[in-house]
Amino acid sequence: MNKQLHLLAAVIATGLLSFSGVLIETAMNVTFPILIDQFHINPSTVQWVTTMYLLVIAIMVPLTNFLLKKFAIKPLFIIANLFFILGLTLDLIAPNFTTLLVGRFFQGFGTGIGLPLMFHIILNFAPLAKRGLMMGIGTLTTSIAPAIGPTYGGLLTTNYSWHYIFLFLLPVLVVSLIIGLYAIPLQKVNTASTLDVAHLASLAIFFTGMLMFLNEPTQLLNIGLLMIGLLAGGYSIYRANSSAEPLLRLNVFKNRAYTTALLSFLAIQALFLGGSFIIPTFIQISLGYNAFIAGVVMVPGALVSALLAPVAGRLLDQVGAKKPIIGGLTITALGVVILILACIEQSIGLLICAHVIYSIGTGFAYSNLMTAGMNAIPTAEYGDGSTVFNTLQQFIGAVATTVVATIITITQAYYATLSTGTSYGTLIGLGCLLILIVAALLSCVFFFKKAPLK
Template identity: 55%
Template structure:
């Protein structure tokens, strides 16, 4: 009876708007990095913490949200997340220093870390199985449509007003989300509660913090200490996951090899999405000499196509199964990515747009369907742990991708006697690294679908 009280579509959209806003800021701020580097007198590897701190907090919050969803009503969690986000927007709008800017992003990370698993929890709990692909596509649309307008939005405001207004103009959007959620999400009593695995949460915090700092300082001697911290965190988390009575995340779902395959495929898609959102806008500004608005505009056609395809590809999966959309998507994505890598040698803007559009066609068919296919393999009791793994690793992989490409580009910029040539070569090397991951997951999926009975 209680399930019928929720208004499913507006509830998904209400939670999705917060995730949308977080990704919008993330991609909008990417085109402002050259401006921030000049304004705050920081390096390329430092400025990417605007994205990394946000994704790091989400990576820690999503597993914690697995506990929160089991112990608190989804309505209360939604309201808290919304208020945190609005607070972060206000802080970033008035931020006079880089550290204050990071504080606002920290609060927005807490909010999105609650909202993202909450949205998929609502979908998995209240949507019939035969309609889940389409609804998962709608959920993914709220986050995937953000890159379609984020770079253009950020570039336009940075060029006309200031990067501060990126945050101000989102406050009405969050107020809309709050009103929609108050209408659509009822107070549903919690059937049973669980205890918090504090040691496991500490392990996750050490794991992701250590690994991200290591990636940010990659290539330097001081990177070994954070790597050691990350390894210690991993051992703590794995020990708790296997020994604790109520672990933060039950990693038993990883025994399902096909689930792991789709999880890895989903993470590779996220790697590429965040990687290109960093590489392309900065390349267009630094090498091609365009302003932030043009850099953002170049991302618009491809990202819009990827966003529109998300719910459509979900319906294709519901009707025909996972094989067709996933294999088609990975093939198109690999072709477009290879073209983009080559085209960086001759940076004609229209050719970069075409390559990005082709790549995003592939992402539109494969990205959300990877998650849907993986989650459909689990029982209802395993949804929470599967959802946590997908969303936690999604955010960490995004942070890792940003840190890796920023570090690679920074290394080539500093080692080259020509800054523009170093930026070009560094961008190509970073994209080749991600292309190898995409090809590997494409081969693995092809083998799976060929051998499946």
């Protein structure tokens, strides 16, 4: 029992760190129209508040895979926590947009260590029979953040200032640090591991080049960065297959069950991050409500999705992966269709209903896809499998946010009024996200006919 309590406390400690990062991410989304006005920037620029953060995490997660082999997990957790606190402090006093981005950089650094650390603890210390439940609890700590993030950000921004979003998270990080000092074990490590610097650099160049291009795809400079990024991506694949100790081993992609679960998981992640940008922006610009109302609208659905995570994990432990995953993706697709109709009708009541429906679906499918994917690979590949999941999770989130922000920026420039342009951009963005969810559903349905995920 004592071991179980320590495991739960360790998951909560690392989960609170990740929770804080996701909370700020979704809380800041409702402030974007205010930041655009305050700093005199456009939607493509302001989305770097999210993209910078996710980009740093996408780079840090594979690096953390190496750090977990080189250093004990407790000091890694402490470093991650302290860097996050530094980022909070910088954003609390940020007088300009550049300082705000620097703070987001340090927060991404901390979360980039804390997030894989949480799943590392679950996969290495939780018994297989309870892994679904523990993954659900771990996901709960991060997925509940979107439930309160928009309201939290909207309330503070409307009544005080967006700077207060960072102030009130400092005590959460202190609590996380105290729990972690008590509960996180000092695990033995392989000190002979060496860092593949070339692999890390090529991954960073690939991620950056892709996001720069997606942010402004018509600029000649960004087209050049895309070419450089693609070359770096090819070299990264080469390093993964030829290096003695690559940051990311790609052998996990040979496992079809793992790959199917991963791609479907990424489709939901794109919906999470793309939707968290689209919906508050549409509510404020097209419907004319303030940031607080935009946040409140997101609460019911996000709460449902968060609270379903441990329930869905327990269901997977009992009946397997097929029913919660297929059912969840079907409900998600239905919810996005209704959301598109709600935006066409400009009905905030129908929008809330649609968000709740697709959140029910994601609640059943999201964490279970990761659990099923990890269960499909050998124990020796857990580190690589988890790293790929967490790296691409952050990268696809950054891509989704960048793409929908770019779509809305383009449509705003094309139409005569900001409201009309935002409405059409919202519909196009949601249409793209719906295609991803339907593709994920069909791929899982087809796969389960061949060989079931565990």
